[in-house]
Amino acid sequence: MVVLVRPRNPLNIGAAARAMSNFGARHLRLVNPYAVGFREARSAVGASALLTNAQEFDTVAQAVEDCSLVIGTTAVRDRDLQNPLRRLNDESGSAVRAALKSGRVALLFGSEKVGLTNEDFTHCHWLLNIPTHEQHISMNLGQAVAVCLFGLSRSVADNATPNDAEPAESGELEKITQGLYEALKISGYVKPGNDAVSEKKVRRLMLRLNLQAMDAKVLLGMVRQIVWKLRQAGKN
Amino acid sequence: MVVLVRPRNPLNIGAAARAMSNFGARHLRLVNPYAVGFREARSAVGASALLTNAQEFDTVAQAVEDCSLVIGTTAVRDRDLQNPLRRLNDESGSAVRAALKSGRVALLFGSEKVGLTNEDFTHCHWLLNIPTHEQHISMNLGQAVAVCLFGLSRSVADNATPNDAEPAESGELEKITQGLYEALKISGYVKPGNDAVSEKKVRRLMLRLNLQAMDAKVLLGMVRQIVWKLRQAGKN
Numbered sequence: 510m511v512v513l514v515r516p517r518n519p520l521n522i523g524a525a526a527r528a529m530s531n532f533g534a535r536h537l538r539l540v541n542p543y544a545v546g547f548r549e550a551r552s553a554v555g556a557s558a559l560l561t562n563a564q565e566f567d568t569v570a571q572a573v574e575d576c577s578l579v580i581g582t583t584a585v586r587d588r589d590l591q592n593p594l595r596r597l598n599d600e601s602g603s604a605v606r607a608a609l610k611s612g613r614v615a616l617l618f619g620s621e622k623v624g625l626t627n628e629d630f631t632h633c634h635w636l637l638n639i640p641t642h643e644q645h646i647s648m649n650l651g652q653a654v655a656v657c658l659f660g661l662s663r664s665v666a667d668n669a670t671p672n673d674a675e676p677a678e679s680g681e682l683e684k685i686t687q688g689l690y691e692a693l694k695i696s697g698y699v700k701p702g703n704d705a706v707s708e709k710k711v712r713r714l715m716l717r718l719n720l721q722a723m724d725a726k727v728l729l730g731m732v733r734q735i736v737w738k739l740r741q742a743g744k745n
Numbered sequence: 746m747v748v749l750v751r752p753r754n755p756l757n758i759g760a761a762a763r764a765m766s767n768f769g770a771r772h773l774r775l776v777n778p779y780a781v782g783f784r785e786a787r788s789a790v791g792a793s794a795l796l797t798n799a800q801e802f803d804t805v806a807q808a809v810e811d812c813s814l815v816i817g818t819t820a821v822r823d824r825d826l827q828n829p830l831r832r833l834n835d836e837s838g839s840a841v842r843a844a845l846k847s848g849r850v851a852l853l854f855g856s857e858k859v860g861l862t863n864e865d866f867t868h869c870h871w872l873l874n875i876p877t878h879e880q881h882i883s884m885n886l887g888q889a890v891a892v893c894l895f896g897l898s899r900s901v902a903d904n905a906t907p908n909d910a911e912p913a914e915s916g917e918l919e920k921i922t923q924g925l926y927e928a929l930k931i932s933g934y935v936k937p938g939n940d941a942v943s944e945k946k947v948r949r950l951m952l953r954l955n956l957q958a959m960d961a962k963v964l965l966g967m968v969r970q971i972v973w974k975l976r977q978a979g980k981n
Contacts, residue, residue, distance in 0.1 A: 520756070528888055533878040597895075639895065642769035652764055652891035655884070659833075659875065659892045689967070696974030698967055714963060718954045727950060731925070731934055735971060738932030742978030 510536035510613060511654060512572050514629055515620040517542075519549035524651025525618070526550075526560040532658035537563040538572045538615075569617070569632045574680035577612030579716075580605070581625050581633035582657060584646040591627075591713055593635040597660040601637060605661045612676050616657060621650050631709045632679065634716050677725035685725060686712045688732035695739040746772040746849060747890060748808050750865055751856040753778075755785035760887025761854070762786075762796040768894035773799040774808045774851075805853070805868045813848025816841070817861050817869035818893060820882040827863075829871040833896040837873060841897045852893060857886050913961035921961060922948045924968035931975040 511529055516522050516539060526537055537559055539547060551561055566572040573579045581592065595601040608614050617633065619625035630636065639648060639656055648656070690711050693699045699707045720728065747765055752758050752775060762773055773795055775783060787797055802808040809815045817828065831837040844850050853869065855861035866872065875884065875892055884892070926947050929935045935943045956964065 524885055524888065527881075527885055530881040531877045531884050531888075639767075640898075641767045645763075645766040645769075648767050648891070649760055649763055649887070651885070652760065652767075652888050655888035655892050656895045660895065692971050693967055696971045698970040710963075714960055717957065717960055721953065724950055724953060727946070731929055734934040735928050735932045735975070738975060739971070739978070742975070 510534065510538060510576070510615050511658075512538045512540060512569070512615050512617045513542065513650075514540045514569060514572075514617055514625060515542065516618075516650065517546050517621055518650070519546045519553065521621060521650040522547060522550035523553055523560065524649075525654040526557055526563070528651060528655035528658055530557055530559055531655070532662045534658055534662075535559065538566060539563055540566050540569050540572050569629050570679070570683055573615045573617075573632055574678065574683070575613055576615040576679050577676035577722075578605070578608040578614045579617065579633045579679055580614065581617045581630050581636045582619070582653065583624060583630075583636050583638055584641070584648065585624075585638075590630070590636060592630055592633055595635055595637055597637055597639045597657060602661045608676070612678070615679075616661075618650060618654060618657075628709070631712045632716075634719075675722040677720040677722045681722070681725045681729065682715045682720065683712070685720075685729050685732055686715050688729065688736050689715075692732060692736050692739055695736070695743060746770065746774060746812070746851050747894075748774045748776060748805070748851050748853045749778065749886075750776045750805060750808075750853055750861060751778065752854075752886065753782050753857055754886070755782045755789065757857060757886040758783060758786035759789055759796065760885075761890040762793055762799070764887060764891035764894055766793055766795055767891070768898045770894055770898075771795065774802060775799055776802050776805050776808045805865050809851045809853075809868055811849055812851040814841070814844040814850045815853065815869045816851065817853045817866050817872045818855070818889065819860060819866075819872050819874055820877070820884065821860075821874075826866070826872060828866055828869055831871055831873055833873055833875045833893060838897045852897075854886060854890060854893075911958040913956040913958045917958070917961045917965065918951045918956065919948070921956075921965050921968055922951050924965065924972050925951075928968060928972050928975055931972070931979060 511525060511534055513522065513525060522539070522542070529535070529537060542565065547565070605614055617625060617629065619629065637657065639653060641648065686708070690699070690708050693707065693711070747761060747770055749758065749761060758778070765771070765773060778801065783801070841850055853861060853865065855865065873893065875889060877884065922944070926935070926944050929943065929947070
């Protein structure tokens, strides 16, 4: 599934949808699109079903809630990135195709001007970079979507045996993140005035764990019980 | 070198130029472009030097005169083609890169509506096809240029350096297990009489996380703080 975060240009939204149909990707989601641009793209002559069925979300967290692998795209290679960075090649393509066998995969693209933010990145398991010429790293959005989908879809073989360990969905991880974060606040691990940093830290930690769905459920139960106890104690 | 044959849309010409700069292709040639479209593309804000230096030709023959390998692109796979047909993959990419060492290579793209004609094909050594979804084979021109240049320019040794993060040691995992287990006991998650089962459960869970050494350290700090707080609360 392709997730466009804060896209503005209707032509780019349409181009992304067209590339998706070329490479067999079916679901388009938009986070906070520029309303006029989205309306124009949707009402354009020849707009595809894929485009008219595109879903809108307010936040990245909501858009990727049911996904088990979330990948952010970035033009930048050496920025101080907290996430693992992979190049678009056979290896990353295999990783994505493997993940598709057992869950949903979200491929995030940022706005035309500034791309994805560091906050967006905290929702991503890893980042994907298209190897480009060093002097011209910034790609057109529609072209970036086309190249990524081509690169990831190569040699599609969809009929392999499904993985028995189902990965946790992002919505579940977010609940654990929120619970653990609350426990850390109550217990004084999170220092006042440092809220944002630590919440991101916890979210990234959760993503790196590659939790299975079953384990996520167990962990969420544990965290909730601990939070409950900490709250109880605070009342006395 | 990219040769656009009878392109019409200025946005597509501009998009082709942009993709070329992304992937390090330098020379753009146009055969019989729609005059208005070409003028618009050239005069667009931010038009690159590549675009302003693009050369115009009346015929395909003239445009590829100095090239030692001429490749036509086509969306069609089973048309009655007289030329050898290759798919865009590592093999065709290698062939192109090898040819570039000893001469010029022209990559031809047809007009937005009808692509290259059979007459155009007679100038081509072979044809190149982008593997797309069967129901949607026709790509946007700018996106096709981007995907082709990406596919052909992939360097053979572009493997990303794998994440060689150091794994956590068992002793560290055991400390987290013990800490978490204590937190679970204090908070009532572990039921009396069921101690052994749950401790094992926690330990197995920790093992499945494949924690990195750095993350284990962070997690241990979190767990210890939570345990400390729970104990404090218990004293009151």
